[in-house]
Amino acid sequence: MYKLTKIFLILFCLVLFSNQEVSAKTRFIKGDFYEGNIKWKKLEIDLPAGKWQYIKQSSWWYGGFGYSCKSFVLKEGRLFKSLMRMCEMRTGGKYLGYLAKELNHYYKRGEYDSCTLRPEYYYAKLFLKGTSTNCFRIRHIDFDKEMNYPDDPDDVGGIRPVLRKWINENNITKPKILLVATHEYFAPVVTDNGPGVYYFINPVAYGGPKEKYFTEESSEYHRTNINDHPKFKKFIDDFVSLSAKRHKEFEIQWKAKDHHKLDLDEVIIINGDNHLINSEPGIATQIKNLKKLYDEGVLDKEEYERAKSKLLN
Numbered sequence: 001m002y003k004l005t006k007i008f009l010i011l012f013c014l015v016l017f018s019n020q021e022v023s024a025k026t027r028f029i030k031g032d033f034y035e036g037n038i039k040w041k042k043l044e045i046d047l048p049a050g051k052w053q054y055i056k057q058s059s060w061w062y063g064g065f066g067y068s069c070k071s072f073v074l075k076e077g078r079l080f081k082s083l084m085r086m087c088e089m090r091t092g093g094k095y096l097g098y099l100a101k102e103l104n105h106y107y108k109r110g111e112y113d114s115c116t117l118r119p120e121y122y123y124a125k126l127f128l129k130g131t132s133t134n135c136f137r138i139r140h141i142d143f144d145k146e147m148n149y150p151d152d153p154d155d156v157g158g159i160r161p162v163l164r165k166w167i168n169e170n171n172i173t174k175p176k177i178l179l180v181a182t183h184e185y186f187a188p189v190v191t192d193n194g195p196g197v198y199y200f201i202n203p204v205a206y207g208g209p210k211e212k213y214f215t216e217e218s219s220e221y222h223r224t225n226i227n228d229h230p231k232f233k234k235f236i237d238d239f240v241s242l243s244a245k246r247h248k249e250f251e252i253q254w255k256a257k258d259h260h261k262l263d264l265d266e267v268i269i270i271n272g273d274n275h276l277i278n279s280e281p282g283i284a285t286q287i288k289n290l291k292k293l294y295d296e297g298v299l300d301k302e303e304y305e306r307a308k309s310k311l312l313n
Helices: 002-024 096-109 143-148 160-170 230-253 275-279 281-295 301-312
Strands: 037-040 043-046 052-062 065-076 079-090 121-129 132-142 177-186 193-201
Touching: 043 079, 043 193, 052 160, 065 160, 079 160, 096 121, 096 132, 121 230, 132 143, 132 230, 143 160, 143 177, 177 230, 193 230, 281 301
Parallel strands: none
Antiparallel strands: 037 043, 052 065, 065 079, 079 193, 121 132, 132 177, 177 193
């Protein structure tokens, strides 16, 4: 009887702690909307303000490595605003020598992408030593080219399969140009999982200037053109600054070694009006608090709208 009771208690504790661990993770249901903090595997993200719709999980294998991504979209009416992807590379601690070789080639001399400065990249910073990598990159993409005739037609992990069905089903107005921030870190001395977080934004949907040129080479956001377009440069500099701050938080979350961390101070705007900061989760929380005060009658409608407008502008 004693042994049975002991076994029961052990099983109960296992179930209890298992449930606590599961409850700490976000339960994702395709088509549902999410706000604020979300958790998946070892990734934890504070979503920028808005109601993000979970649209797809994709998984694939590269050699002996597994890769999984969850994708979320943000729209306003029929206007595409943003895509956020959270991804994880799984190695199980195997094939690290082979992986180091592949990463070295990809990040320095990849055929279609890398983490060293290219014409379509506005900013790129890389730490790479052995199997440890830390990549931060800002670029623009021609949406039509990416969707219909991309450089890498076999890129199963790209945005095409993620977005095409959702755009068609929801009759979404397609953006012309997207700005993209890439955050990737992999260091077996820290963890055998490699996280990646990616933000794609339609700059026009965030108050950016309206584009006149839509190809990758002619875009106002192209690094060789940007100095001729001050408003576009101001917008992308704000985006780089916000993204650099996110990357610092990303490094902290993943307990990156100090010598793995990137020095991004050169692109972080300390002072000045950066309206993109309004997409940070703190603003969403403040708006929720304002709405609560309005619902409780503490604020009238005019006071609520005025306070919300001040936060958003």
